[in-house]
Amino acid sequence: MSLPDLNLLITLDALLAEGSVARAARRLHLSPSAMSRALARLREATGDPLLVRAGRALVPTPRAIALRQQVSDLVHDSVAVLRPVDKLDLAQLARTFTIRTREGFVENFGAQLIERVRAEAPGVRLRFVPKPDKDSTGLRDGSVDLETGVIGKSTGPEVRTQALFRDRFVAVMRAGHALAAGAITPASYAAGEHIGVSRQGGEKGPLDDALLALGLERAIVVTVAGFAPALALARESDLIATVPERHTGLLRDGMHSVALPFPMPEFTVSMLWHPRLDADPAHRWLRGHLRAVCGADRG
Secondary structure, three states, X not given: OOOOOXXXXXXXXXXHHHXXXXXXXXXXOOOHHHHHHHHHHHHHHXXXXXXXXXXXXXXXXXXXXXXXXXXXXXXXXXXXXXXXXXXXXXXXXXEEEEEEEOOOHHHHXXXXXXXXXXXXXXXXXXXXXXXXXXXOHHHHHOOOOEEEEOOOOOOOOOOEEEEEEEEOEEEEEOOOOHHHOOOOOHHHHHHOEEEEEXXXXXXXXXXXXXXXXXXXXXXXXXXXOXXXXXXXXXXXXXXXXXXXXXXXXXXXXOOEEEEOOOOOOOEEEEEEEOHHHOOOHHHHHHHHHHHHHHHOOOO
C-alpha cells in the first residue's frame, strides 16, 4: 500500500484554519487554483467533502471539525521534528550520559564535572564505565555517549574527536624514597625497581624502548592493569610508578613526582563521540563542560 502525500496534511491544516480556499492559498503562498486542486485531492483521499459551500462561504463538515485539532497537532509536531532545537531546557532535562574512560579521569575530573552538570541540569545523571581498550563499538552501538583517551589506529574512522589536554609521563615514588633526594638520571631511574602498567599483560612498552636506546633496562617487579593500583603500590613501597601527569594529579597527592630524565613524547588526551550525537544539543552542552573542566590548570 502506497503512502498518501503527507504534504496534504499541511494543506488541510491551512484550509481548516482559514475556512477559505483563497486565504489558505495566500497562507501557503499558492495560487487559488492550486489550492482548489489540493482540496479535490484531499476530498478523494479522505472520502469526505471536508468544506462545503454555504452561500458565499465554505463551512466544515462534521468530519472536518473532528479532524481539525488532530491535523493541527500533527503539523505542529512534524514542524518541530524538522526544525533545529533553538534552546535546551536544562532545568527539565532528564537523561543519563555514559562516559567511558580510564582510571584516574574520574578521580581527577569527575567531581568538578558532576558539580557543573548538576548546577545547570539536576535531572542529568553521569555513568562512568571503565575503558579496557580503544575499541569504538560502544560509541557505534550507542551504549557509550562519550569517551576520553588517546586516539589510536583502532579508533573508528567516523568517530568525532576533540583534544582536551596534553599530558606526559612522570616518575612517581613515595615521599622519602632514595631517588626523591636529588636529581634523577636515566641510570638511577633504570636502577630502581618498577611497577609495570599493562592492560594486555605485557611488561615492555615505549618507556622500555626509550631506555633501551640509551643502553639501559629497568627491572619490573610487578605488573598491574592500571595507573591507580600502580600509584597505590608505589605509595606504600620503594617501587617506582611511571604514570601520566595530568591524568593522575589527585592520585599523586603527597607523593614525589619528577619528570622523566630521558626524552619521551607528550601525548594528547581527547574526547570521542559518534557523529549521530554531534548536533544533539544536550550532548554539545556536556562536551562543553568536559572541555572546560579538562582545560583548567592542574598539577
